[in-house]
């Protein structure tokens with residue numbers, strides 16, 4: 001067994017981990033970033049959509065190879081195939097090359113002084129009394145013990161740091177997703193991200209077509225009530241139903257799991273913090289988590305450095321990170337989760353009605369978890385009684 005130490009150890013070099021590591025290093029402490037895979041960013045489990053703001057907040061520029069397609073709007077299809085176009089002035093998004101994005105973030109962390117170790121899988125945390133004081137890991141040379149003042153678990157939805165530190169073991173709700181990267185397409189509008197809702201298409205979730213160019217797109221389905229069948233079955237049905245995909249070539253099969261129940265109740269303890277998917281920091285309705293992972297990573301890295309400087313990594317001190325995160329993202333996440341639960345009650349016919357009375361701004365607010373209360377209150381003035389009844393629990 002080899003023994004090393006660092007002020008801060010970050011587990012997982014996804015967006016949350018690289019931003020946490022970089023920010024802590026920029027604030028003057030020594031940081032070790034451990035990634036289980038040999039190459040940061042691979043494999044990719046993502047539809048690769050991100051706003052320009054998300055890219056900028058990560059400290060990157062929207063240039064190839066980080067991005068491959070500019071996105072100008074999202075088109076949401078109701079079950080009856082009527083659609084609403086979503087855009088707002090000044091908004092711009094991109095389809096990323098997620099491997100290049102993640103790898104650029106890790107590079108920036110290294111440039112800030114972070115020590116990155118790939119092919120290093122964390123297997124446990126080290127506990128002394130009621131404090132987490134490091135992690136155990138396996139790399140190509142065998143076992144490794146890393147002692148640290150703060151551990152940041154940025155190791156995704158199946159976080160070993162979360163499980164072994166005594167936090168909630170698993171999320172109350174998750175959305176399993178299946179995705180094909182399809183090639184050989186001739187998309188007319190590659191600058192539009194398409195989303196399809198409806199119980200038949202994707203119960204409790206949605207199907208998406210996120211173009212990477214006019215020839216290539218990420219086509220996927222997330223299905224929350226997976227008892228109805230696995231998401232891959234819904235994906236095959238969705239792809240078969242669209243003539244644009246008839247001659248497509250499947251370039252990649254991936255997918256993954258989105259924790260869609262909202263941030264778990266406790267995400268810091270003595271000597272340890274959770275960030276990104278590990279903490280459930282994702283917008284439940286859309287499954288968008290990259291921007292939140294970036295922002296949470298920055299905040300956690302800042303607070304970890306403060307804790308090291310002040311010689312106090314107690315849960316109470318680390319709670320500052322939770323306050324900073326919740327001040328900005330707490331309400332959008334909880335409101336978005338309420339919308340998910342509300343929409344569970346909607347049959348396809350109700351969704352058609354809802355889509356016909358919602359404006360583009362209303363849908364954007366609902367999708368992003370912003371101004372949700374006001375948007376629903378406004379809806380009551382023009383929604384049919386049946387829809388108001390379904391919204392009732394949320395309006396109270």
Ligand SMILES: Cc1cc2nc3c(=O)[nH]c(=O)nc-3n(C[C@H](O)[C@H](O)[C@H](O)COP(=O)(O)OP(=O)(O)OC[C@H]3O[C@@H](n4cnc5c(N)ncnc54)[C@H](O)[C@@H]3O)c2cc1C
Nearest residue numbers: 012014015016036046047048049122156256276277289290
């Ligand atoms: C199918 C699908 C599509 C999605 N599409 C989008 C989208 O279009 N836009 C969007 O914003 N969000 C999307 N998301 C969500 C988004 O991918 C996540 O929210 C985001 O990646 C979270 O970042 P993270 O850094 O917290 O975790 P991750 O990106 O999961 O990174 C975790 C890192 O930790 C590493 N790791 C795990 N365990 C260990 C261990 N024991 N030891 C060492 N390293 C470890 C992993 O290898 C990985 O590199 C999608 C999710 C899925 C599943």
